Amino acid sequence: MPGNPGGDDCAAEYAGMTSESIGAAREVTVSGTTLDDYTDRYAARIHGMAQSEIRALFAVASRPEVVSLAGGNPDTTALPMAELGDMFAQLLRDNGPAAMLYCPGQGDTRLREEICRVMASTGIAAASPDDVVVTVGAQQGLSLLATVFLDPGDIVLAEGPTYVGALGVFQAAQARVRHVTMDAEGLIPEALEAAIAESDTPPKFLYTVPTYQNPTGVTLTDRRRAAVLDICDRHGLLIVEDDPYGMLAFDGEPPAPLRARTDDGVFYLGTFSKTFAAGLRVGWVLAPPAVRDKLVLASESQILCPSAFTQAAVTRYLSTMPWRQQVKVFRTLYQERRDTMLACLAESMPAGMTWTRPGGGLFVWADLPHGIDSKAMLPQALAERVAYVPGTGFHADGGGTGQMRLNFSFPTSERIREGVRRLAGVIDAATRL
Ligand code: PMP
Secondary structure, eight states: OTTOTTHHHHHHHHHHHHSTTOSOTTOEEETTEEEOTTGGGSOHHHHTOOOOHHHHHHHHHTSTTSEEOOOOOOOGGGSOHHHHHHHHHHHHHHHHHHHTSOOOTTOOHHHHHHHHHHHHTTTOTTOOGGGEEEESHHHHHHHHHHHHHOOTTOEEEEEESOOHHHHHHHHHTTOEEEEEEEETTEEOHHHHHHHHHHOSSOOSEEEEOOSSOTTTOOOOOHHHHHHHHHHHHHHTOEEEEEOSSTTOBSSSOOOOOHHHHOSSSEEEEEESIIIIIGGGOOEEEEOOHHHHHHHHHHHHHHHSSOOHHHHHHHHHHHHHSOHHHHHHHHHHHHHHHHHHHHHHHHHHOOTTOEEOOOSBSSEEEEEOSTTOOHHHHHHHHHHTTEEOEEGGGGOSSSOOTTEEEEEOSSSOHHHHHHHHHHHHHHHHHHHTO
């Protein structure tokens, strides 16, 4: 396409990857299920695990000619790599043999103490290191909670839309996800009451990302936090609070986590993926002792123990380096990029398009003009060398067709400007069809 070097290739590659030929030649797709030589032998749970369209998208979106607003990566180029190199070298000199060994399944004691200090700064004041389980990212924490709490057919309530990786975990556990409607103030308490009332069995838990949510960037207001806790308390509904973004605040501090308001019935998931380094894969779950013991058992059966090396690295980072200063660096960088994205959206998007204004985190969520299907439009966007994630990926019920997630943490401001400009052209053309 003139002026679009590589654009046609991108669209064709994506179309090829999402077609039935995806994967091996011996696979064939019948009514959405992929059959292969092993189909009869698989466990039932794997049949419910849908192929991630996002995987196909990321393969194309990572081509240099594409401005990817599709990712969810922090910008690790902002980390002080030379200092980190020295820190890792010193760590090996001081603790090399221990860092190269197995460690307790619950995680390193010193790291769990540091984690409690991190949580105290967000308002979770009285957490004990004994109640922390170190995990391979918050993702493993979610998976452990699913192992401990979910049987096939169980109902999980979650915001609609919600984090795609959580949907994957719930799908693998063969649970049924029921979405709770949200608006600019987060999940709607009346909708939560209604979802509980409509469930044919009592839901096992509410999964929520109350602060700078992925994918919407929306934050549950203070008033609604109290209402949600009250509802869950009245109905005996457990809460899984997933909080990877709470420290990435741009417009003043967010409301305190749900777990800061009660230590009863809230399991809290934390991670260093957004405040330090996702590649180290260190996160945690805070849970009361009985649940903690089950989580440790489940984790030991999955992975024996988290990496001693990356735990030692995070412990050293937290105790010897100015990590809070580094979080401020991330905040400032992302705030500038958020501002750029919001300004460019306002300048260039056609009438009928709306979007969220995140107070922190990594994402903007956009509603397309009426009648546009974001998944159907993606090949055109890739042909114009811009990528986003269609909204359907964040729903378990086929919702989100008219929506998309846009990331502002990874692309530079310049790339954001160019990406939004290209996207506006694609959407404008789609409104004329
Ligand atoms: N929860 C949410 C809401 C996320 O956005 C992510 C990562 N994108 C995770 C959990 C998983 O994070 P981790 O890297 O700690 O596994």
